Amino acid sequence: MDQTANQAAAATAPAIDLSSVEAIKDQLRSFMVHSVGVDPDFASQRDWLYALAQLVRGRLSEEYLATARAQYDADARRVYYLSMEYLTGRSLLKHLYDLGVHDRVAEALKDMGQSLEAIQEFEYDAALGNGGLGRLAACYLDSMATHGYPGFGYGIRYEFGMFTQRVEGGQQVEHPETWLRYGNPWEFERPNVIYPVRFRGRLTHFKNETGETVTQWVDTTDVIAMAYDVPVPGYGSGKVVKLRLWSARATRDFDLRYFNEGNYIDAVKDKTISENLSKVLYPMDTTLMGQELRLMQEYFFVSASLQDIIARHHRKHASLDTLPEKVTIQLNDTHPSLAVPELMRLLIDHYDYDFQKAWDLTREVFNYTNHTLLPEALETWPIAMLEAVLPRHLDLIYKINFDFLQQVKYAFPGQPDVLSRMSLIDDAGRRVRMAHLCVVGSRRVNGVAALHTDLMRAHVFADFNRMEPDKFVNVTNGVTQRRWLLQANRPLADLITEAIGEGWKTDLSRLKDLEPLADDSAFRERFAAIKRANKQRFAGMVRDRTGFEIAPDMMFDTQIKRMHEYKRQLLNVLHVITLYNDLRNGRGGDRIPRAVTFGGKAAPGYFMAKLIIRLINDVAMVINHDRSIRDRLKVAFVPNYNVSAAEIIIPGTDLSEQISTAGTEASGTGNMKFALNGALTIGTLDGANIEIKNAVGDDNIFIFGKTADEVGDMRAGGYHPREYYDTNEALRNAVDMIAGGFFNADDPDRYLPIRDTLLSGGDHFFLMADYQSYIETQAQVEAVYADQDAWMRKAIVNVANMGGFSSDRSIHSYAKDIWRVQPVA
Ligand code: 26V
Numbered sequence: 149m150d151q152t153a154n155q156a157a158a159a160t161a162p163a164i165d166l167s168s169v170e171a172i173k174d175q176l177r178s179f180m181v182h183s184v185g186v187d188p189d190f191a192s193q194r195d196w197l198y199a200l201a202q203l204v205r206g207r208l209s210e211e212y213l214a215t216a217r218a219q220y221d222a223d224a225r226r227v228y229y230l231s232m233e234y235l236t237g238r239s240l241l242k243h244l245y246d247l248g249v250h251d252r253v254a255e256a257l258k259d260m261g262q263s264l265e266a267i268q269e270f271e272y273d274a275a276l277g278n279g280g281l282g283r284l285a286a287c288y289l290d291s292m293a294t295h296g297y298p299g300f301g302y303g304i305r306y307e308f309g310m311f312t313q314r315v316e317g318g319q320q321v322e323h324p325e326t327w328l329r330y331g332n333p334w335e336f337e338r339p340n341v342i343y344p345v346r347f348r349g350r351l352t353h354f355k356n357e358t359g360e361t362v363t364q365w366v367d368t369t370d371v372i373a374m375a376y377d378v379p380v381p382g383y384g385s386g387k388v389v390k391l392r393l394w395s396a397r398a399t400r401d402f403d404l405r406y407f408n409e410g411n412y413i414d415a416v417k418d419k420t421i422s423e424n425l426s427k428v429l430y431p432m433d434t435t436l437m438g439q440e441l442r443l444m445q446e447y448f449f450v451s452a453s454l455q456d457i458i459a460r461h462h463r464k465h466a467s468l469d470t471l472p473e474k475v476t477i478q479l480n481d482t483h484p485s486l487a488v489p490e491l492m493r494l495l496i497d498h499y500d501y502d503f504q505k506a507w508d509l510t511r512e513v514f515n516y517t518n519h520t521l522l523p524e525a526l527e528t529w530p531i532a533m534l535e536a537v538l539p540r541h542l543d544l545i546y547k548i549n550f551d552f553l554q555q556v557k558y559a560f561p562g563q564p565d566v567l568s569r570m571s572l573i574d575d576a577g578r579r580v581r582m583a584h585l586c587v588v589g590s591r592r593v594n595g596v597a598a599l600h601t602d603l604m605r606a607h608v609f610a611d612f613n614r615m616e617p618d619k620f621v622n623v624t625n626g627v628t629q630r631r632w633l634l635q636a637n638r639p640l641a642d643l644i645t646e647a648i649g650e651g652w653k654t655d656l657s658r659l660k661d662l663e664p665l666a667d668d669s670a671f672r673e674r675f676a677a678i679k680r681a682n683k684q685r686f687a688g689m690v691r692d693r694t695g696f697e698i699a700p701d702m703m704f705d706t707q708i709k710r711m712h713e714y715k716r717q718l719l720n721v722l723h724v725i726t727l728y729n730d731l732r733n734g735r736g737g738d739r740i741p742r743a744v745t746f747g748g749k750a751a752p753g754y755f756m757a758k759l760i761i762r763l764i765n766d767v768a769m770v771i772n773h774d775r776s777i778r779d780r781l782k783v784a785f786v787p788n789y790n791v792s793a794a795e796i797i798i799p800g801t802d803l804s805e806q807i808s809t810a811g812t813e814a815s816g817t818g819n820m821k822f823a824l825n826g827a828l829t830i831g832t833l834d835g836a837n838i839e840i841k842n843a844v845g846d847d848n849i850f851i852f853g854k855t856a857d858e859v860g861d862m863r864a865g866g867y868h869p870r871e872y873y874d875t876n877e878a879l880r881n882a883v884d885m886i887a888g889g890f891f892n893a894d895d896p897d898r899y900l901p902i903r904d905t906l907l908s909g910g911d912h913f914f915l916m917a918d919y920q921s922y923i924e925t926q927a928q929v930e931a932v933y934a935d936q937d938a939w940m941r942k943a944i945v946n947v948a949n950m951g952g953f954s955s956d957r958s959i960h961s962y963a964k965d966i967w968r969v970q971p972v973a
Contacts, residue, residue, distance in 0.1 A: 164207040166249045172203070172256040179203050188260075194270045194330065196262050197240070200253070201271075201333035204243050208379040209336070212388035219972050223464055224298040225473065227967045228457055230487060231285040231480035232449060233429070234303050234391065235277030235310075237791025239334055240268045241635050246381040272327040273790050275309035276393075276429060279710045280817050281519050283791070284596075285480055287628040287817075287955040288962075293382030293389040294630070294654060295956060296971035297963055302453040304445065305335075305376045305393035308428040313749050313788045318765035322431070322752050334378050335393075341375035343455040344399065345448050351539050365497070365540040371422040372397040373452030383630045383653060394452045396425035432751035443529055443537060450487040454494060468499055472512035476967045479516040479590070482527045482582040488514060488589035489541040489548065497540070503547060515966050516586035516593050517623075518604055519814050522714065526608070528579040545580055549573055552588050559615050570611045587612050587619070592966045596625045597815035597836040599856060623962055624839055625815040626955035629656050632821045636795040639678045640825065644947075647671065657951035666944040669937075676940050679802070679826060686800025689793070690745060690784045696772050698743035698782045703933050705742050706827075707805035708789050708797055711750040711757040714812040718760050718902065719915045720744065720805055721767060723926055724783055725882040731777040740930040743782045747789030747797065756905065761785060763899055766891040794818075799825045802939075803929060806831035807922065809913040811856030813837075820953040826943040830929055832918070836953070843949040848942045852925035853918040862917065869911035872919060879919050883907070 165171040179199040180188045186195045219226065241264075244250040254264040277283060285301070292299030311322040349368035356362050378391040398419035424441065425448045461471060479487060488510060495506035520526070534542040549572040560566045568575065572584045587593050587609060595601030601622035605613040613620050634641045634653060644652060648661040665671040683700040690698050698704070707720050724744050730736040746764050750757035768783035786793060804822030806813075806829055813835040823829055823840055830850040831837040841849045854862070873880050887903035889896025906916060933939050951957075963969050 163210060164203060166203075166207060166247060166252065169252055169256045169259065172249075172253055173260060175203050176200060176256065176260070193262070193267045196257070197267045197270045198330075198333050200257075200267070201240060204240070204247070205334055205379070207247060208243065208381055208388055211381060211386050212379045212390060215387045215972075216390070219298045220464070222972050223474070224972045225967075225969050226298045226300055226475060227292070227963075227969050228453070228475065228477045229285065229288065229292075229299060229301045229480065230450065230453055230477060230484040231282070231301065231303055232446065232483040233277030233282030233480070234274070234285050234289070234301065234393075235279070235282030235791060236274040236286045237631075237795070238268065238271045238273055240271050242631055243381055245630060245635055246383045248384055272325075272329075273309075273792050274327060274332070275325060275790055276303065276306050278310060278429070278431060280815070281481060284625055284817060284955075287626065287631070288959060289380040289389050289391060290382070290628040290630060291626075291955040291959040293380050293387050294385050294628075295959065296382065296385055296387045296973070297389075297959065297969055298972050299389045299969075301380070301389065301391040302449065302456075303391065303393050304426050304429075304449050305395045306426060306429040310429055310749070310790070311431055311752070315761070315765060315785065315787045318762045318769070320750055320758050320761050324428075332376075332378075336377045336379075338375040338377060341392075341456070342397070343373045343452045344370045345373050345451045346370050347444060347447070347537055349539065351543060363497070363540065363543065365493075369422075370399045371425060371448060372399050373448060375452075375456070383634075392453075392456065394426065394449055396423050396427075396448060398422045431749070432753065440533060440537060443533060446483055447486045447490070447538060447541075450484050450490050453484075454487060454490050458494065468495060468501075468509065471509055475513055476969065477514050478962070478967070479514060479586055481517060481519045482586050485516075485527070485582040485586045485589075486538070486541060488585055489544040492544045492548070493540055496544075503551075507548070507551065511589055512591055514586070514590040516590040518583065518593065518595055518600075518608075521600070521603055521608055521814065522812065527582040528574060528577070529582065531573070531578045531580060534580060542580075545572055545585065548585070548588065556615070560611075566611055570615075583608070584612075591619070592621055593619050594621045594623045594966065595814065596623065597839060598622055598624060599811070599833075599838055600814040600835060603811060603856065621965060623958055623966070624836055624953075625817050625820070626953050626958035627817050627820045627824070628955045629653065629824065631795075632798070633824055637678075637682065637799040637825050639681065640675075640799065640947075643674055643678060652951075654956065656954035656956060659948050659951045662948040663945060666941045666948065672937065672940045672944065675826065675944055676936065679800075679940075679943070682800040682825075683802075684800075686745075686797055687743075689796050690743075690786060693786050693788075694768075694784045696768065696782060696784045698745075698784065699741075699779070702741040702743040702782065703802050703930070704800060705744045705803040705805065706747075706797060706801040706822075707745070707807070708747040708786075708794060709816075709818055711748045711754070711761060713756055713760075713905075714808055714913050716807050716809060716913055716915060716918075717746060717748070717764070719807055719918065719922060720746070721760070721763060721886075722879065722882045722915065722919060723922060724767060724771070724781070725885060726878050726923055727781055727926075728771050728774075728777065729878065729881055729885075731780055732774070736777070736780065739780060740933050741780045743784065745784045745786060745797070745801075747786040747793060749789060756901065759899065759901060763886065763891070763902065766898075770891050794821070798822055798827070801825070801827045802933070803827060804829045804831075806834070806837050807853075807918075808832060808834045809918070810834045810854055810859050812913070820950065823946045824950045824953065826947050828929070828932075828939070828942055828946060830922075830925060840950075840953070843952055844946050845949075848945045848949075850925050850929050852921040854914060854921075859914055859917075862914070867911070867914070867917065869914075869916035870907050872916035873907055876920060878923070879916070 176199050177188050179202045183202045184195050184199050244253050257264050289301050309325045309327050312325045314321045346368035352364045373394040374397050376393045380389040380391050491510050492506050495501040556570050595604045605620050651658040680700050687698050764785045771783050798821050804827040806819040810832045815835040832853040833855050886899045892898050
């Protein structure tokens with residue numbers, strides 16, 4: 149068939165019909181028989197989930213094909229988002245809302261004796277990410293699809309996503325997450341979309357006919373990357389962004405000879421080794437582990453993606469000269485940094501470009517987002533490892549570095565120390581600095597919140613910023629209101645729509661129209677009733693997962709995020725213990741009853757983070773069982789915090805804890821989700837908290853603690869945490885109870901390491917310095933909470949001013965300032 153005939157065939161293919169309850173029912177039965185292969189009269193809830201997903205996927209496929217064809221026909225400039233992580237969560241409800249068929253489908257299922265709410269529980273969370281960085285990537289694809297940007301995501305189809313966390317004896321225990329056990333109903337397997345990815349081997353050099361030295365990478369060990377496509381629909385846009393995830397396959401599968409050589413068992417053994425590449429997501433998001441498998445994963449993903457991008461470019465364009473015109477690539481942190489030398493390698497070794505021309509093209513294609521300033525999270529790879537695994541890339545990195553250091557010499561004459569600071573190579577440690585490679589190889593580099601970008605320019609990339617100031621820009625993070633309000637908090641979404649119309653769903657700035665309603669007592673009552681119902685639901689989850697009872701008339705105070713010392717869950721615990729002491733000692737008569745909930749995973753090898761989880765559980769045991777405080781304080785650690793848990797916890801929270809040491813949390817995005825759902829924030833002047841404060845106003849947020857500048861000065865000028873302990877009795881009591889075995893009489897020394905980090909280990913994250921300010925600010929929170937009218941007024945003002953924190957705003961800003969891409973009609 150020629151192309152026009154194909155087009156006609158696609159247009160006449162029987163369409164999925166979701167326009168009526170009856171049509172949905174007919175097709176659900178049909179998919180149950182033809183796709184799931186089960187008799188509808190005997191189908192389980194999981195069977196119904198799969199039949200429904202097949203039906204929805206069919207519609208998404210139609211929309212995707214139309215989107216792709218329009219982009220192809222328009223020869224649109226495309227943006228490729230390269231991310232090792234996508235923290236999607238569940239998709240069913242999201243897709244139903246995007247397609248505008250949620251209520252109709254719910255009704256169809258009800259007619260058939262099923263419940264949408266019940267069957268959606270059978271979907272596994274797609275947890276192909278650690279935390280903020282992966283969730284951000286998911287929000288960004290949603291916004292690109294909603295607004296019709298020609299976006300395309302690349303990632304890895306990990307067989308095991310983020311581990312499942314269980315709490316046993318108060319401690320975190322990791323279990324593998326087998327999310328693919330029943331198959332992923334959303335993906336399209338593409339056995340024909342495959343690329344070889346090469347590793348190891350050696351370099352040979354020879355002179356060609358024109359006398360130039362040519363380098364060849366030979367004797368490599370190869371793995372095949374095979375594609376799986378996941379459609380990401382926009383909201384009401386009919387547009388779909390493709391997320392292409394790579395899975396590793398042994399080349400042996402494609403090489404029958406190998407099996408015929410007789411060593412069948414060895415052949416199969418080799419196969420499992422190469423297929424390990426896409427086996428598991430690395431579950432540590434800050435501490436670096438210089439593991440070869442991780443390096444190989446990063447390269448595997450980058451190489452397949454670039455080969456695919458070039459193949460797509462070649463469908464329309466004969467030459468790669470036009471690559472920077474048609475393609476822009478966003479590097480989500482340094483994890484895909486090998487894309488820079490990989491594109492160089494492809495241009496030079498496969499397409500005959502000379503170094504300079506290849507470098508000019510490469511630097512026009514890439515952009516890089518930095519997501520953390522923590523030194524321990526900045527990726528570097530040992531030179532020796534690169535030499536063994538990717539010798540050609542190391543060779544090109546040296547050449548890039550040589551060329552770059554010439555520019556540095558020119559820009560900063562007579563300053564040899566600048567050369568060694570800016571070099572891509574850390575000579576002392578014999579390592580390659582991946583962030584430097586990204587900066588040098590990119591056209592734009594962005595931070596993820598105003599403060600973060602400032603700090604990035606002033607510290608980690610200060611020299612680079614002096615050399616190329618226009619390269620560095622800010623794009624503050626955002627979250628998609630389709631998942632974090634429409635789907636996660638339908639009652640509030642409906643109330644808002646009733647009040648101001650539906651515009652907010654694709655233009656969050658419209659929420660501003662809610663602001664006058666903060667003074668409307670009838671509106672406030674409805675808003676409060678919704679919060680109460682959401683708290684009830686949250687309390688149910690706490691009961692199911694911990695056995696603890698928390699009551700909706702308590703203040704629900706929540707901290708959910710990865711467990712990390714810089715995020716200071718321990719500061720929260722110090723407040724909880726202080727509160728407990730007040731209550732025990734009769735100083736708490738007029739205190740507001742509080743339920744303090746924690747949730748978050750610790751990296752499996754992160755001793756201190758795991759110890760803090762255990763402390764929270766020990767503290768919870770003692771406080772929750774102390775009858776003397778008469779249910780005025782409860783503490784819970786909710787196991788296995790993930791996207792689906794967040795969808796219940798966030799709408800049911802009154803007080804959002806965003807208490808990182810100023811200057812450490814790049815942006816935070818949970819802070820935005822909470823405020824969007826009418827929680828008030830207690831937080832430091834860190835990351836996007838600062839911008840949230842500017843948006844909602846000082847009276848509608850609780851700010852405490854040292855500023856980033858103050859923390860910086862104290863670090864430089866000598867900080868003495870012990871002085872706070874010596875002079876603050878409440879703080880001393882709390883620390884002594886932790887260290888003295890008050891919460892763990894069975895093993896009283898358990899928490900000595902916590903006291904040591906605070907008192908003798910330098911208290912790296914300034915808990916002691918911020919304690920008093922935090923305690924006082926928590927008291928102010930209670931004073932406001934005591935006046936529920938005042939509280940609800942502030943909560944509504946928060947919602948009304950969250951317009952700037954939509955991922956739509958972020959994406960429009962990337963599109964305009966960084967990518968230079970336009971929506972395709
Ligand atoms: C780092 C590493 C290091 C090597 C092993 C695997 C791994 C995986 C992830 C990371 C990234 C850590 C950086 C990160 O997640 N940053 C968070 O990004 C959010 C989105 O921009 C931001 O809101 C958070 O403040 C920031 O901590």
